Amino acid sequence: MEHVLPYALVPDFPNVYVCGCFERWVSIYLQSVRGLNLAWALSESGRLERGARVAVVGGGFAGLTCAAGLGQRGMRVTLFEKGAQLLHTQRQNRVRSIHPHIHEWPRPGSLEPRAGLPLLDWRAGISAEMAAEVLRQFDAEAARSRIEVRTGVGPTLAQLDHDAVILALGVGVEKSFGALPLRSYWSDDTIAEVRPGPPRHHLVTGIGEGGVIDALYLRLAGFSHAEMAARLTEIPEMRAVEAALIEIESQIAALDDAAANAVLWDGYRRLPVPPEVDALLRRRARPDTRVTLNGPEPHPLAARADILNRFLISRLMLAGELDYLPGKIADISADYQVTLEDGTRMRFDDIEIRHGTFPALKAGFPEVWERYHPARVKLPHLTPAPSWPEGYFATSS
Numbered sequence: 001m002e003h004v005l006p007y008a009l010v011p012d013f014p015n016v017y018v019c020g021c022f023e024r025w026v027s028i029y030l031q032s033v034r035g036l037n038l039a040w041a042l043s044e045s046g047r048l049e050r051g052a053r054v055a056v057v058g059g060g061f062a063g064l065t066c067a068a069g070l071g072q073r074g075m076r077v078t079l080f081e082k083g084a085q086l087l088h089t090q091r092q093n094r095v096r097s098i099h100p101h102i103h104e105w106p107r108p109g110s111l112e113p114r115a116g117l118p119l120l121d122w123r124a125g126i127s128a129e130m131a132a133e134v135l136r137q138f139d140a141e142a143a144r145s146r147i148e149v150r151t152g153v154g155p156t157l158a159q160l161d162h163d164a165v166i167l168a169l170g171v172g173v174e175k176s177f178g179a180l181p182l183r184s185y186w187s188d189d190t191i192a193e194v195r196p197g198p199p200r201h202h203l204v205t206g207i208g209e210g211g212v213i214d215a216l217y218l219r220l221a222g223f224s225h226a227e228m229a230a231r232l233t234e235i236p237e238m239r240a241v242e243a244a245l246i247e248i249e250s251q252i253a254a255l256d257d258a259a260a261n262a263v264l265w266d267g268y269r270r271l272p273v274p275p276e277v278d279a280l281l282r283r284r285a286r287p288d289t290r291v292t293l294n295g296p297e298p299h300p301l302a303a304r305a306d307i308l309n310r311f312l313i314s315r316l317m318l319a320g321e322l323d324y325l326p327g328k329i330a331d332i333s334a335d336y337q338v339t340l341e342d343g344t345r346m347r348f349d350d351i352e353i354r355h356g357t358f359p360a361l362k363a364g365f366p367e368v369w370e371r372y373h374p375a376r377v378k379l380p381h382l383t384p385a386p387s388w389p390e391g392y393f394a395t396s397s
C-alpha cells in the first residue's frame with residue numbers, strides 16, 4: 001500500500017487521485033500495473049466502497065485497467081477520454097512492436113511475451129494488434145461491470161460530482177521544435193520502410209527512449225526489440241556482458257543524469273562484447289539510411305533509456321554505423337536545417353524530434369498539478385510491481 005497510495009494522493013484534493021502521470025519509467029505494462037495497483041489500493045484500504053461513484057479521466061492503458069479493476073470491485077465507474085477513441089495513440093500504429101517486459105532486459109523474465117495481468121492481459125506484438133486485444137477485453141469488462149464510457153469529453157474537476165476522481169492522463173503530449181510540425185512517435189508508420197535510392201541522412205534528436213528507439217528503427221532493417229534480444233541470447237559470450245551491464249546499473253543508481261551519462265559511455269565502451277554481436281548488427285544495417293543521434297549531453301547514452309536500447313546504440317556507434325552530435329539545438333528550419341546553440345549548422349534529409357512530452361496533468365488540471373508537483377518530487381522514482389494478491393481481480397478473457 002505504501003508504494004501505491006502516497007503516489008496518488010494530492011494535498012488539498014481529498015477525493016482526487018493521480019495515476020501514472022509523472023513517473024520516470026513509463027511503459028504500457030508498467031502503466032497497466034499502476035492502474036490495477038491503484039484500483040486495489042483504493043478498494044482494499046476502504047477509501048472506496050462498493051457502489052461508490054468514480055470518474056476515471058484518461059482512456060489510455062492506465063485509465064482502462066484502473067476502470068476495469070474498480071468496476072470488478074463493485075464501483076460505479078464512468079471513464080472519460082477527451083480523444084475520439086480509447087487507446088487512440090496505440091490503436092492506429094502498425095509498425096511499432098510492443099513487448100511487456102523487454103525494459104527489464106537482460107534480467108530473467110524479460111523475454112516473456114505475455115504481460116501476465118489479471119485484467120486486460122496482452123501479448124507482445126504490433127501496437128495496433130495489441131491495442132485491439134486489450135480493447136476487446138475492456139469492452140467485455142465494461143459490459144459486465146456497467147462501466148459508462150464517454151469519449152470526446154475532457155471534463156474539468158468542477159464538472160465532476162463523483163465520490164472520487166482518478167486522473168490517468170498519461171505522461172503527456174509530445175513536443176515538436178522550431179518550424180517543424182509534430183510528427184508523433186505513434187503516427188509515423190514509415191519509419192521502418194526501407195526505400196530505394198541513395199541513403200538519406202536522418203537526424204534523431206533526443207536520447208531518451210523515443211529517440212534511441214527511432215534511431216534503431218531507422219538504422220536496423222526489420223527492427224524489433226524482442227527479436228534482437230532473442231538473437232543476443234543465442235550468443236554464449238553475452239552472459240558475461242549481461243552481468244557487466246547489470247553491474248553498470250548499480251554504479252549509476254545514485255547518480256544524476258549528467259554524471260550517469262559519462263559513466264554509462266565509459267562502461268559500455270569497455271564491455272567484453274563478442275564479435276558476433278557487431279557482425280549481427282552490421283548484417284542488419286539498413287542501406288538506405290545514415291543516422292545522426294543528437295542529445296544535450298556529451299555522450300549518447302542516457303540513464304533514462306533502457307539497457308537494451310543503450311547497448312544496441314553503443315554497438316552501432318562503436319562500429320561506425322551511427323553518429324552522435326552532442327549539443328543543444330537552438331533552431332530547426334522548415335527545410336531541415338539545424339542550428340546548435342554553439343552556432344554549428346547542419347542540414348538533414350529528415351528529422352525525428354523526440355524531446356519528451358508536455359505534462360498532460362499540467363495542461364488539463366493545472367490546479368491539481370500545482371499541489372501535486374511538490375509532493376510528488378519528494379517521492380522516489382519506483383518501478384511498480386503488482387501489489388494485488390493473486391485472485392483479487394477475476395481474470396478477464
Ligand SMILES: Cc1cc2nc3c(=O)[nH]c(=O)nc-3n(C[C@H](O)[C@H](O)[C@H](O)COP(=O)(O)OP(=O)(O)OC[C@H]3O[C@@H](n4cnc5c(N)ncnc54)[C@H](O)[C@@H]3O)c2cc1C
Nearest residue numbers: 027028031058059060061062081082154169170185210364
Ligand atoms: C515518444 C514516446 C514513445 C513511447 N514508446 C513506448 C513503447 O515503445 N512502449 C511502451 O510500452 N510505451 C511507450 N511509451 C510510453 C507510452 O506512451 C505509454 O506506455 C502509454 O501510452 C501509457 O499509457 P497511459 O494510459 O499512461 O497514457 P496515454 O496513453 O497517454 O493515455 C492517456 C489518455 O488520457 C487522455 N487525456 C489526457 N488529458 C485528458 C483530459 N484532460 N481529459 C480526458 N482525457 C485526457 C489522452 O487523450 C490519452 O488517451 C512511449 C511514450 C512516448 C512519449
